[in-house]
Amino acid sequence: MTPSKKSKGPAPTKLARIVAALKSLYGPLAPPAVSGAFALILWEKVAYLANDAKRLAAFRALELRVGLEPREILAAKRSELEEICALGGSVGIADRAKSMHDSAALVVDEFDGDLDAVLGRPLPEAKRALMRFYGVGEPGAERILLLTRSQRVLPLDSNGARTMVRLGYGADDKNYSRMYRSVAESSRTELVDDFDWLIDAHVYLRRHGQEFCKTSAPRCEGCALRPECSFGARGKSKQIGRL
DSSP states (O other): OOOOOOOOOOOOOHHHHHHHHHHHHHOOOOOOSOOSHHHHHHHHHSOSSOOHHHHHHHHHHHHHHTOSSHHHHHHSOHHHHHHHHHHTOSTTHHHHHHHHHHHHHHHHHHSTTOGGGGTTSOHHHHHHHHTTSTTOOHHHHHHHHHHTTSSOOOOOOHHHHHHHHHTTSSOOOSSHHHHHHHHHHHHGGGOOSOHHHHHHHHHHHHHHHHHTSOSSSOOOTTOTTGGGOHHHHHOGGGTTTTO
């Protein structure tokens, strides 16, 4: 009797190959060690135009000196919040401190002090609630929903979205919201319904946009994704001005 051949599973999708290649390139990467929707909002506000190490230092200072609960932020002096925000960059210090206060007030006044309560709502409703906070757009809302393991979505910051467009997902557009949605729509069928995989995809695409797939000086030579990359295959020189 001829031994039966083992049936092979479906071939990995292009996006699955991309994520696997990035994990091999960068090694272990993890999302911010931050839990809770309001804490993730503070994570974004405590620093601006800062690298991850600087942002983490500012966030930990906020956690130790003030706390991360909405009422703790409301009780803090604005001057102390500004001192902490200064650790996360010199741009917009006063505005960022005010935004933290305003966000805390919104949680207390409109969400009974518990922003996590909105995370289990249907996706459109949960996103609308999170987008009420100044500076939180659709990508930011989806990021909170994924990192709290509330909704299986693939959020992309500007680095990740740029990388995805160059890889052939969606279309470049001067309107960032349209571009973001086109990327989301074109990649939807390739997403894996698994929180760990989606978080990896978010983290690794972001890092690749920072390290290789930069805005004006992409490092296409030697890029691990070049075999999958529409941008690299067409010749980057004609595309840099737009992307």
